Amino acid sequence: NAGVMQNPRHLVRRRGQEARLRCSPVKGHSHVYWYRQLPEEGLKFMVYLQKENIIDESGMPKERFSAEFPKEGPSILRIQQVVRGDSAAYFCASSPGNTGSGYTFGSGTRLTVV
């Protein structure tokens, strides 16, 4: 029973390129959350998705960032035209659908923009 799988673990992009971060939730979990963590800072909520739906994207920057969780396949966090300030660790968590039960984090993707 694998946990939340994120890939890649490390991603290096030049300014202006696109970054795609993938998150496969725990089997059976239909809810996915994305968080960003800057160096020496806490986790900051970005977006909460259920299968094929964005429930809450209040933490997502209005431009360049998008997220999806299709019916089949992993959730994708997409950052277009990356800038140096996008360098951070991006964590994904999944849950089966209510706050009382398992809420598991992945190991994160470290994005470095050069």
Added chain:
Amino acid sequence: KNQVEQSPQSLIILEGKNCTLQCNYTVSPFSNLRWYKQDTGRGPVSLTIMTFSENTKSNGRYTATLDADTKQSSLHITASQLSDSASYICVVSANTGNQFYFGTGTSLTVIP
């Protein structure tokens, strides 16, 4: 406004000593409170989860307490080890909206 505040922001203790981390929250209606340990470069790992009716819960050398009346929780670490050096994050969830509210964490460093 739903908020979670942790103190202290950072803490340095000698190996073998005990310590207590604090978490105050204003999240309502309260569902549960979790403590996570995040090692440097890793994702957070759950230590304990407590619901409204639970006052204390232990996981090895970690003991969490919850006072739902004052909306405070603490995480007590006994006989600290070097491997306890990490960030400890308090996460509170509400009964509505399936949302989780994060504290900014306490950075613990255990020195020999």
